[in-house]
Amino acid sequence: MRRNPRELEKTHSVLTRxxxxxxxxxxAFIGALGLRMQYLQVDQAxxxxxxxxxxxxxxxxxxxxxxxIFDRNGKIxxxxxxxxxxxxxxxxxxxxxxxxxxxxxxxELDDEDLNRAVTEMRRSPPFLPxxxxxxxxxxxxxxxxVNAPALPGVAPEVGLxxxxxxxxxxxxxxxxVGPVSDYDLSQIEDPDQxxxxxxxxxxxxxxxxxxxxxxxxxxxxxxxxxxxxxxxxRELDRRPGQAGSDVQLTIDADLQNYVQSRLGxxxxxxxxxxxxxxxxxxxxxxxxxxxxxxxRGISVADYRALTEDKYRPLANKTVQGTYPPGxxxxxxxxxxxxxxxxxxxxxxxxxxxxxxxxxxxFHCWKRAGHGHVDLQNSLxxxxxxxxxxxxxxxxxxxxxxxxxxxxxxxxxxLPMSAIARGLAPDRAxxxxxxxxDWLIGDTANASIGQGFMLASxxxxxxxxxxxxxxxxxxxxxxxxxxxxxxxxxxxxxLGMNENNLRKMRRAMYAVSNDRRGTAYSSRIIEDAFRMxxxxxxxxxxxxxxxxxxxxxxxxxxxxxxxxxxxLFVNFAPYENPKYAVSVVVEHGGGGSxxxxxxxxxxxxxxxxxxxxxLAAYPTKDRGRIQAQQERLQREQQARETARDxx
Numbered sequence: 001m002r003r004n005p006r007e008l009e010k011t012h013s014v015l016t017r018x019x020x021x022x023x024x025x026x027x028a029f030i031g032a033l034g035l036r037m038q039y040l041q042v043d044q045a046x047x048x049x050x051x052x053x054x055x056x057x058x059x060x061x062x063x064x065x066x067x068x069i070f071d072r073n074g075k076i077x078x079x080x081x082x083x084x085x086x087x088x089x090x091x092x093x094x095x096x097x098x099x100x101x102x103x104x105x106x107x108e109l110d111d112e113d114l115n116r117a118v119t120e121m122r123r124s125p126p127f128l129p130x131x132x133x134x135x136x137x138x139x140x141x142x143x144x145x146v147n148a149p150a151l152p153g154v155a156p157e158v159g160l161x162x163x164x165x166x167x168x169x170x171x172x173x174x175x176x177v178g179p180v181s182d183y184d185l186s187q188i189e190d191p192d193q194x195x196x197x198x199x200x201x202x203x204x205x206x207x208x209x210x211x212x213x214x215x216x217x218x219x220x221x222x223x224x225x226x227x228x229x230x231x232x233x234r235e236l237d238r239r240p241g242q243a244g245s246d247v248q249l250t251i252d253a254d255l256q257n258y259v260q261s262r263l264g265x266x267x268x269x270x271x272x273x274x275x276x277x278x279x280x281x282x283x284x285x286x287x288x289x290x291x292x293x294x295x296r297g298i299s300v301a302d303y304r305a306l307t308e309d310k311y312r313p314l315a316n317k318t319v320q321g322t323y324p325p326g327x328x329x330x331x332x333x334x335x336x337x338x339x340x341x342x343x344x345x346x347x348x349x350x351x352x353x354x355x356x357x358x359x360x361x362f363h364c365w366k367r368a369g370h371g372h373v374d375l376q377n378s379l380x381x382x383x384x385x386x387x388x389x390x391x392x393x394x395x396x397x398x399x400x401x402x403x404x405x406x407x408x409x410x411x412x413x414l415p416m417s418a419i420a421r422g423l424a425p426d427r428a429x430x431x432x433x434x435x436x437d438w439l440i441g442d443t444a445n446a447s448i449g450q451g452f453m454l455a456s457x458x459x460x461x462x463x464x465x466x467x468x469x470x471x472x473x474x475x476x477x478x479x480x481x482x483x484x485x486x487x488x489x490x491x492x493x494l495g496m497n498e499n500n501l502r503k504m505r506r507a508m509y510a511v512s513n514d515r516r517g518t519a520y521s522s523r524i525i526e527d528a529f530r531m532x533x534x535x536x537x538x539x540x541x542x543x544x545x546x547x548x549x550x551x552x553x554x555x556x557x558x559x560x561x562x563x564x565x566x567l568f569v570n571f572a573p574y575e576n577p578k579y580a581v582s583v584v585v586e587h588g589g590g591g592s593x594x595x596x597x598x599x600x601x602x603x604x605x606x607x608x609x610x611x612x613x614l615a616a617y618p619t620k621d622r623g624r625i626q627a628q629q630e631r632l633q634r635e636q637q638a639r640e641t642a643r644d645x646x
Contacts, residue, residue: 057223057236063200064217065160067244069174069207071253072279072479077170078208083161084141086154087129090121093153100132103154106147107140109133112299131199134296135161162201162295167639168288169257172316173249173477175206175417176291194219204294206316207247207477210415214481217244245482250279257639258605259284261632262598267310267586269317270598271461272606275469275577278476278489280414281606283458285317310561311586319419322454323584325408326536326591327382328569329449331467331504334375336402337390338500345503348372351385355444362388362444363548365537379507380517382535384448391447396438399446400426405472405494407462408455414477423454450539460582464569467508468532468577470494470501508532509574522596524572526616529607533570533599535591540564555589563587566594572603579606601625 069078086107093099096118103109109132117132133140141156148154162177164170180195180202194200194216202216203209220241225234259270263286272282287309293302306314315321337343353369354361364370364384370377378386391399403409409424423429425446427438445451455463458475465473472491480486494501509532511517512524518535541562543552555563566588571577581599588594604612611629614622 057225062220062222062238062241063160063194064219064241065243066162066177066201066217067215067246067482069215070246070248071251071256072249072281073252074248075253077166077249077251077253078162078164078174080160081163083134083159084136084138085131085157085159086133086136086140086144087131087157088117088121089126089129089153089155091126091153096121096153099151099153102147103132103144103151106143106151107133107136116297129155129157164291164295166253166257167290167292169253169260169284170251171206171288171291172285172318173206173251173256173283173416174291175208176204176294177201177208178204178294179297192216192219201295205417207249207415209417211247211478211481215244215247218242247481248479250274250277250281250476250479251283252281252606254610255602255606256282256284257636258282258632259602260286260288261635262601262605265311266588266594267312267317268584268588268595268598269321269457270583270602271318271457271581272602273461273465273473273475273580275465275473275571275580276490278465278473278491279479280475280477281579282602283318283477285315285321287311287313289313316416316418317584317586318457319414319416320456321584321586322420322422322456323565323567323586324451324453324538324540325449325455325460326538326565326567327384327448328460328463328534328536328567328582328591329403329408329453329455330379330382330387330447331508331534332403332406332408332463333387333390333394333399333447334379334507335406335496335500335504336399337394338375338503339402339496340394340398342393343375343390345375348374349378349383349386349389351383353385355385355388357388357392357444358440360441362441375503376507376510377516379504379534380510380514382511382518387447388444391443392440396443396446397426399443400424400429403453405496406466407472407474408459410459412458412462412475414458414475416477419458420454420456422456422459423452425452449536457582457584460567460569460584461580464571464582465577465580466491466494467501467504468571468580470496470498473580505532505574508534508570511535512570518592519568519570519596521592521618522568522600523618524600524604524616525618529572529604529616530574531570531572531600531603532574533568533596535596536567536569537589537591538565538567540587555587560587563589566591568592568595568599570599570603572607579603581606601628 065080068076071077088099090096114132117130121130144151144154144156178201179199184202185191185195195202203212208215218241220239222238223236225236255272259282263270263284266286269285271280273280289306350372351364351370353367354363365382370381370383373383373386403424409422411419411421430436430438442451446453462473462475471493474489474491476486476489478486512519512531512533514520519533524531566585568591569582571580581603583595583599585594604616614626617625
């Protein structure tokens with residue numbers, strides 16, 4: 001069958017278009033393939049050459065800058081400073097021993113650090129840099145750079161390290177940082193990858209540890225190209241991290257320095273608390289230590305010196321130390337009786353020097369007794385028999401409950417290490433812990449802060465602030481984080497009879513300002529700043545009946561560790577309480593002689609915001625106080641000079 005020429009022409013046209021389209025598609029595919037081959041084989045030749053050597057891209061963390069710590073007035077307490085170190089890469093050094101020998105002729109190397117570095121070199125890949133000298137001077141860095149041809153594999157590096165410019169003043173408050181250890185990692189359920197960076201520093205104790213998450217910051221990242229053995233070939237890009245938060249404390253650095261200096265070489269502690277806000281203006285434990293020693297890793301000799309010191313410089317006595325509160329507890333016993341309506345302020349108790357309780361004599365500190373004493377006189381003269389009698393009327397459970405209302409026997413939450421709960425036991429406690437019944441003699445002992453009673457200097461300051469203000473004031477250490485104010489510790493009203501609290505405050509005023517008061521010799525003369533306080537002496541040994549008959553051995557004649565603890569608490573000014581203070585001198589003897597003078601001096605320093613005038617002191621003390629002030633000022637200037645040089 002013959003086709004129409006028009007149909008043939010149409011069919012031919014269709015076939016031609018299809019052939020052209022198909023041919024064009026093939027040509028485009030071949031062209032694209034050629035271009036891709038050129039891109040892969042020519043343009044990306046270096047990239048694929050690295051891949052052929054089993055290279056890969058790694059993401060490395062960049063340590064963030066740790067947040068700074070400031071005092072309440074903006075003075076720096078902890079900061080980061082550039083730290084120069086010298087590192088050695090084993091594979092580049094070749095003869096490591098020879099290189100280190102030449103390096104030691106140019107730069108002073110610590111034997112302990114060097115031995116640590118050699119050990120680390122042996123167990124690390126040969127291409128990783130190992131630090132042989134840390135925190136070296138710029139002069140040492142320059143020396144290494146100039147002698148680089150003779151020191152293959154040796155290079156200086158720069159980083160950040162923690163520095164505590166105020167040294168011992170804040171060691172027990174903020175603690176210190178140190179390199180992450182295997183133990184640190186084992187204590188964290190899901191550790192941040194930052195913690196695996198070699199020599200990365202984290203808080204070990206104190207505020208540095210408790211506020212670690214805020215201070216640490218967030219890591220940055222960088223992409224690097226590494227080969228199969230892990231050696232870095234080049235850096236591709238980086239993203240900076242987020243610096244840690246800055247923390248501002250409630251502590252006044254100058255006042256803290258004064259308190260630390262005033263405690264001197266005593267094994268002692270002191271707390272100054274703002275009665276309105278609960279802010280801790282100073283919280284010092286003596287003796288102290290230099291936290292900078294721990295940043296790089298403390299030497300064995302330095303650590304042994306700290307741990308073998310009988311005054312325990314590593315312990316923060318303000319919050320970790322718990323002591324029988326002695327007569328400073330008598331206000332609690334009295335408040336329990338007053339609130340229960342068992343006594344009036346004019347009721348008296350006869351004190352012949354002892355009280356018979358269940359066939360046993362409980363002695364007053366004054367062997368001849370105080371005669372008839374009422375509430376105010378009993379506190380003023382610290383008569384023990386008066387409080388034995390009160391305790392037997394009110395009972396231990398009510399005394400324990402009152403102690404807790406005033407902040408004793410409870411753990412105050414602060415960002416500090418090992419805060420003690422203390423102990424304000426009730427009758428059930430002894431049965432639960434010791435499996436024994438509570439005895440009436442236990443109540444007598446507890447009434448004067450002995451026996452099972454235990455309190456820390458922090459708790460005693462809280463107790464005093466609550467007595468002074470009638471509010472449940474709570475301690476505050478952190479003022480703000482990155483400028484955001486932390487909650488105040490002002491607290492709510494205690495809900496107690498204000499007349500009873502006024503009676504206690506008047507009695508405490510008499511302790512410090514009445515001629516027969518146990519703290520009269522440590523009074524403040526300035527009328528506007530008069531203080532109210534209470535002395536305390538807590539026994540650490542048992543006095544036998546035979547010793548009492550022969551005469552109790554004086555503290556001065558006993559070995560240091562067998563002497564009584566000395567305590568004092570106070571608030572000032574009496575009319576408008578601003579500060580509450582507690583001082584404990586371990587084995588210091590009597591509270592009136594050892595603790596009260598320290599408390600008076602640091603109270604005046606806080607009230608005046610600096611060195612108080614001699615007119616604030618009793619006339620007979622002014623010569624001694626002037627010499628003391630001059631000595632402390634010289635010591636402070638010497639420390640500041642040393643700090644500036646460092």
